[in-house]
Amino acid sequence: MITTNRKKWNGYEQLLAWLFLLPYLFFYLWFMFYPIIKGFIISLNKWTIGIDPQFIGFKNYAVMFKDANFWEALWHTVYFVIISTPSLVVVGLALALIVNAGLKGTTFLRSAFFLPHILSISVISSIWVFVLQPYTGLVNSILHRFGFEGEIFWLNEPNLAWISILIATVWWTVGFNMVLFLAGLQEIPDDLYEAARIDGANGWQCFIHITIPSLRGVIMLIVVLQSIASFKLFGQPWIMTQGGPGTATRTLVQYIYETGFRRNDMGLASAMSYILFIVMILFAVVQFKFLSKKD
Incomplete structure (x- = not known):
């Protein structure tokens, strides 16, 4: 008798749990799962705003794979993931060690390190454009005071432009990792x-043999999260360099935006988005495979 009542109570709890979950599941499926399916359908069509879609199968994917600009933008995205993820992990760990050391002013340091994270990407990028501009920028002004002659055009030379975007990104997001x-x-x-x-x-031995192994799970989480975020890079190069000089800092998300909203080719843009989605999944799987703890 007791067992029967317990089973009934468990069944009632499960039903009640599903009733509470249903509103969330509805909005999740509608706003997350449905757009994924709809996006794939669009990628199989010649889809232009204002014109009826025309089914063309995988032609958009064939056009995309022959597009040199697509491969260039994809490489720029992967390159940024390669340079940004280790930087964000190392700097985030260093700041956490400083804050965790129990020094005076720890509360101030913790707030100072985290505050940039609450700002929007447009604000962050605009600040760094002002800081890095030639002649009157803060960085060049400091260099002049130390005797450096000439002007450094941080946002007009490809390698320096990527360094500038990296610095702005680290300054903006490292507080969360900390x-x-x-x-x-x-x-x-x-x-x-x-x-x-x-x-x-x-x-040093304590750090290598105790701290790092104990943080293995946190490191794996941050690497995966930052890799995904770096794959979606758009705001920093769009505001700071407009993808330039030329197309030297144009990322895949920017190229998807230009294809979809400037060239009005939503089908091709959706196909590129799915390839980016697959690349992100592959990176995450590889990272989990190599960074996850072996039992």
Whole structure:
């Protein structure tokens, strides 16, 4: 009798849980799952705003793979992922170690490191355009005070432009990584460090053999999140360099935007979006495979 009542109660709890989940599931399917399916359908059509769509199968994908501009934009995106992800991990960990050291002014430092993250991408990019501009920019003015002659055009030379975009991105997003690393550092038991010091380990050895292994899960999470975010890079180069000089900093998301809204070719833009989606999934799978802890 007790077992029967317990089963009925469990069934009632499950039904109640589904009733509470249904509103969320409805909006999730409508605003997340449906656009994914709809986007794939659009990629199979010649889809132009104002004209009835025409089904053309995988022709958009064939056109895309023959487009040299697509491959260039994809390489720029992958290149930014390669240079930005390690930078964001290393700088985020360094800031977390500083904040976790218990120095005076820790509250101020924590706020100062995190505050840029709450600003919008347009504000961040505009600030760095002002800081990096020639003649009157803050960076060039500082260099002149130290005796450097001439002007550095940070946003007009391809390599310097990528460095500028990287600096702006790190300054904007590293505060979030710092918070994640700080949470991970505070979860490491002090007993491990005390036992290591008793055995004669120095600070560097404690960092290599205790801190890094203990943060393995946090590192994997940050690497995956930052890789996905870097694949979606658009605002920084769009505002800071407009994809230039020339097309040297044009990313795939920018090229998708130009294809869809400037050339009015929504079908081809949707096809590019799906390829970007597949590349992001492959990167995430590879990262999980190599960074996940082996049992």
